[in-house]
Amino acid sequence: MSQTLDGLVSELAKRQGDRPAFGHLGKSLTYTEVDVLSRRFAAWLQHCTDLRPGDRLAIQLPNCIQYPVALFGALRAGLVVVNTNPLYGEEELKRQLQDSGARALLVYEPLSGPASRVLDETVIEYVLTTQIGDLHTGWRRWGLNACAHYRRRGGRRMRGGTPLTEVLKPETGRHWVPPDAAELALLQYTGGTTGPAKGAMLTHASLLANIEQLRQRLQEVDSGAGLTLLQPLPMYHIYSFVLVMLMFSQGNYVELIPDPHDAKGLAKAFERVKPSCFAGINPLFIALCQKPEFSQLDFSSLKLTISGGMALTESAARRWQEVTGCAVTEGYGLTECSPVVSVARPGMERIGSAGAPLAGTDVRVVDDQGAALPSGESGEIQVRGPQLMQGYWGSDNADEQRHADGWLATGDIGQIDDVGEIHIIDRRKEMINVSGFKVYPSELENLISAHPDILECAVIGLPDEEKGEFIKLYVVSNNPRLTTRGVREYCRERLTSYKVPRSVEFRHDLPRNSIGKVMRRTLREEAIHELGLDQRPDSQQAGRLG
Template identity: 60%
Template sequence: MQAIGPDVASLSDLVHQLARRFDEQPAFGHLGARISFADLDRLSRRFAAWVQHETDLKPGDRIVLQLPNIMQYPVVLFGARRAGLVVVNANPLYSCEEMCQQLRDSGARAIVAFAPVPVELTQCLASTAVEYLVTTELGDLHPPLRRCGLNLLARLKRRGMRPVLLSTRRAAGVRQIALTAVMQKGSKLIWQPSESTGIEASLALLQYTGGTTGPAKGAMLTEAALLANLTQLQALISQYCVPGQERLLQPLPLYHIYSFTLTLLMLSLGAYIELVPDPRRVRGLVRCWDRLDPTVLAGINPLFVNLCRQPEFQRLDFSSLKLTVSGGMSLTRAVAARWHAVTGKDICEGYGLTECSPVVSVNCPDAIRLGTVGKPLVQTDVHIVDDCGHVLPPGESGNIRIRGPQLMSGYWHQRHETETVLQDGWLDTGDIGLIDHDGYLRVIDRRKEVINVSGFKVYPSELEDVIACHPDIVECAVVGLPDSNRGEQIKLYVVPANQQLSIREVREYCRERLTAYKVPRSVEFCQRLPRTAIGKVSRRDLRDRALQGQRVH
């Protein structure tokens, strides 16, 4: 049995073909309930029919999905695309200010949000273009009795054990409707495939970058780019996975492009995907693993650390696990070694950017080179260039440039930013790296985060990789701070595993393994590090706090 191939013309065609091929096999599930490929096809048609017949939304209009990892997400995603809407992914944990900024920038006319919707967000909708607010609760796609129980339990937890009703406050001019009502109405309506101007011009996602080095920008990803990346990844993964027989455990948020595309990839293989709404509950994640016995896991460095520290996880059977995929941030050698010691499996680290839909390169399971992010995908060109744009030979570090069919078409309403990073079909990634003599790509660091100490370049990721190998350190982060004598000085943040660990021991460990100018000038211990939506350590936040004289708790 083959995977859904490159003949798929759209995401709508993808879900239709999957339903025909895999029918009643389970596609998605969470918290004990599942929907089949046929259910996904049917329910997404209902949502699309509601959009076409019950709203004045037109193809090309933006719809925001502000949902955690629940089955409603893929239903609404495919339903929105079937109606020709452009999907804007949003973090459910955004503050009202962050959410309103994204709504205004995208010009979204509709939003699907997790209930209860904060009153502050409802009030601010009046200052946006939003006309339709669709709400959904945790158990809305579960069987009736379980749905009621899950929804009630979720409300009790969110309100400190006091039962509450969903917010009924409405912003002027905004129509609010429950997703369950949308599905009921859509079941009586007929969806008609929307007319398109062609796949090359069909914008599918407005995917906002994390804004770790500046204000968030909306990367415009077409269906052509998404499907190209999907086809590239299928060419790589098909030799390791069997269509219709894989099980993906997905604790990473689907609103992030890394987990979005990996989930789409496994779905195209007919895999069952177990969604984890809250991966911060690590013990619950371990129990989920025990029940599912996954063949594929999507993760990032901190998640691997947290899992390996759980005694219950260490006792699990990992014989079914075929692929452990890492992305979104650098994988440290210490974490890779610990994962292998616990599971007996290696981690396949990859590299990507929102602007690349997102995958650029990945280590193949049978050809992993630790410390690299593998070789570029098929039809993907990667050049290492100097500051003048001249291509550098293998082994020399410089700026990473990328060319391929998975590139974005530009940043939403930001022509200058687009022209800055996209030139002659090449994307300037803002990353520094090198390609070795065997064609493996190594990403050294973000260009903007390189520390200049007395004229010497210091790469934070290099230091973190070395320091994280200390047996009494859970994780660490390095930032550069202004220094009147040296230009910049290095500050190290450490999350200790042993409370007896001292700053002196840490600095001595660094002196033994690092050149003198790379040894951190100051060290601060903390209980946890600030993170972005995907779980990546936010160096920007750490630097801002240090400049303001604030400690990290």
């Protein structure tokens, strides 16, 4: 395998040639086309800007075939890619652009309003724009772009900038010159679900190590006929990114879904593409299984369903297998580990287990004093392996989570069972202290979500003068007759008394981050404001694949 991510492109173009590599909305790019277009992008960066190897380029795109072209083109020019959420508001975007020091930005034009308003407060010098249908042809291109403009009408957009279509034109006389091999590939900002996001420095070596580790763990799935991954999760998230790179590196096909929130459209894509692999998260599995048109599909082609990004509830895992006939293969990881630490072996899945650590990865569980704990006991998970990040970008203490012997403190609470598989309990900083007893939100959420009238739920802890904290439960129900009393009675029958939520609030939906993970931090901030408590939530940090 190549020593760099971008080096994969040349190798695969020679071996795979005209086989399709990426597609979205009816258009696909072959391995050869990805090679050619990314060379043109790299040549433009080298000849039409003064960007130099090591400079940062932010890519702010939804899932579309322009993404891999820009990604590999930037890496081929020796740049560092900053994956950026196209749905960011002004403050989030400004902070990430300022922190990364990005000098160039590729932005999705229909969502470019926030970028246009913060550019003057950043060091961005080069702006490129693209639309959803730019790599399509003829009327299809015009129709897709017109539709996207109509849906986003009324908002301010980027004025000026260089259209990506101009950059990718053939016969410009520009030629790509391979630079010296780069070490750093990505600045991948952590999810920020429990605190400010940080830029994890992921190298070519750490990412390629993780891709190879995943290949070894999942190799039983490939029948030799080639796989098709249906990917609704955004590529700017590290969980999705590495799964896509894994599939690409093996010569497989990836169908990118621009809007993961359109469950009906995703069901249609399932029927059209007939994927052998699917990547999802807990709420996505729930949403799809609720759609009658999804449940009626033929899933005979589906060989692998991967879950990450947040805890997988037993009810969601069982329902998915009932509907599709395919068990959910759960994994665990974090941005700082490029990101995968463990994945269940396909065909040997156990609900509640994130599988054994990947090859070359050491995992241990320690107590509050840092002493290693035996199997079956709960403590903080620590990880050591070739996929670990280089450090945090701009941090005065690059090893703030790393011990001298190479162990990374994850901040996750879990245990390792007798067969060496990892079981995740929750984030250390989200543990609730009720009268000195430890309560983990994920444990309660897993049990309560099994209620037949509850689609999903979230648990937080709030300050209490007498008990330290009390438990509040948020419920999304499919039964308007379900009451607070009914929920609490359900909990009393199944939980010890101090784990029963004192407060229950029904909601139509729950706040989520870009990949769909519930933002407990947001719920806690809202609740504290409603209670009128002059207290800010603890500053917390998390960047989880699982």
